[in-house]
Amino acid sequence: MILLTQYTLLFASVLLLVALGGCFSERSGVINIGLEGIMVVGALGGALMMKFLPAELGAPVMIAATILASALAGLLFSLLLAVASINFKADQTITGTAMNMLATAAATVAVKAMNTAASGGSDVSSDIIYTRAREAFIVRFGNFEFNWFMVVALVALLVSWVMLYKVRFGLRLRACGEHPQAADSVGINVYRMRYAGVLISGVLGGLGGIVYITAGVSSWKFENGVAGFGFLALAVMIFGQWKPFRIALAALLFGFFRALGNVYTGFDLLSSLNLPSNVYNMLPYIISLVVLALTSKNSLAPKAEGIPYDKGSR
């Protein structure tokens, strides 16, 4: 039970961070299918920092540096989407899909090159190991492993809510996603707002990536990417109707089903059912599909999302 709570909170943190990222991007009018790729790159940035930073520096430095590295990596990678879709008016779905493929391929090539060079050709795996650094994030209360990333996610939630609804920036951002022409006519720079939306999603997506790969394991094989978690986060965002607190609730729900897959063997009832592990693996996706089918009819999606803004069009 404790383990289930722990994993639920962890996976919910991942989904919350990434879905909030998607929320910022879509609220500004850019569909971000590339979140999956942003997560991979963010995870890579964070994992490299954890691997190379000496552990003697202490937990606070380690935490700050890792968070900074993954956020920065995600931000830089999301620039690809921003430049293509805002300046060059490229199709956002194609760009995002390309970014997902690119991220996994690039991360694999980079890590393999690093491992190969470090080992002189004997280690050609795409793994990064960060056992010691991971300890910095964990505080144990009895059996419960509290993870500092849970706080990060909570802070992100509160900050996002304030930014979207309580300050001028959020109002402007949302205006660009609903009716960019109207926003432009009152002097808001739509391009700049959309850049802000996409780059924030890069930061949050990158953070989500590092939380995901450190959730239950101490090493990560980058060939595998992040197993569709970025897409799951998109489903969370839609289910949350692009609103931060609803997204948080959705993230908890999805996180629970994802966590079940990790710990179901610990429950007598579930293990006596003797279901193959594949069933638990696909559970989050089935649930999300069903939930989407039930809730998408009255979608509150930003009106102008997915449409490149062209000053000349009306």
Place this chain on the structure above:
Amino acid sequence: MKKKHSSILRLEGVQTLLASLLCILGGLLAGFIVLLLIEPSGAWEAITSVLQSFFRYPSAKLQLKYFGQTLTRTAPLIMCSLSVLFAYKVGLFNIGVAGQYVAGACAALYFGLALRMPWWVCMIAAMLSGALLGALSGALKTYRNVNVVISGIMLNWIALYVTNMILSMDGLKNPMSPYTMQLRGVNPGALIPQMGLNTLFGNEKSVTIAIPIAVIMALIVWFMLNKTRFGYELKATGYNYHAARYCGMKENRNIIVTMMLSGALAGMGAALLYLTGIEEWETTISSVPAMGFNGIAVAFLGGLSPIGSILAAYFIQHITMGGGNVDLSVYCAQISSLISSLIIFLCAFVAFFKLAIQNHLRRREEACAAKAVKGGEDA
């Protein structure tokens, strides 16, 4: 003379070809830079070995054999890209192609290994199961307003786990390995016939009529989209959903039918690969096979034309096979997937590139016209 030159550039097809070649060039250049960053001394050698692919094998017979294998793997890629471009013509981005492909593999292998059916039954089963998944996406879109991209992605993962579950049943999975049993041993009748094609490729066993089938399917899709009323209606629905509805076309039915056919093409693609016996399904695989996603790359690289797809599919498969040639103690085979993904990223700029050409042409024309007027005044 000048006029002729500009009229060539004006052709849609030429613009597309130019754009695709630029994408390829850009992708290769970026890939080369990555290789340089990893280890400068062997980078040129590595990039040429990727491009040469099977030509690097020493004997003509071996080269033919690997050429045959490349073609065998090109056939399913053509099908996946047809699936993507067919849906895209109707304004739907079928990222679920990967899952439909997986579902096709599942049905083909189940019918071949468990039910011991002949190859054409397996292929039809694969098409049906792909179509079912596609139709599900389409129906969710029309009746429940679920974005096709999102439902497609969810179905990709569901299809993957269901397939792993079904194909690891007793009798289907090889007890010694995570792979399924070999069709060649269990039920040779499920293998697509070779009809002598293999003798052209150094007796490579995997060369079958799957290759011509894929090409024929490309022609059929081209014909259907461009020469039939059905294709016209589908495209009209894609251009303007409301206008199509206003004209009395059944726009909802069109969306579901499109996704169904798109899924069937992807499912058939899987049958064209797994029923040649070139490889078995790995039942412990934890990520959706890249074939479907590569289909997306190919569809856009081929300028969304069925004929372009054939060429683009061959190119992508050629460099994917070439990826295995690099010196693995320094570089890794994934350099090819890096190049392919860079190419598809650049493909997103194609519309912008075409617009730039058109603007350039128009500006030159206007300049010419202005000159002509001036010349007239002088005379």
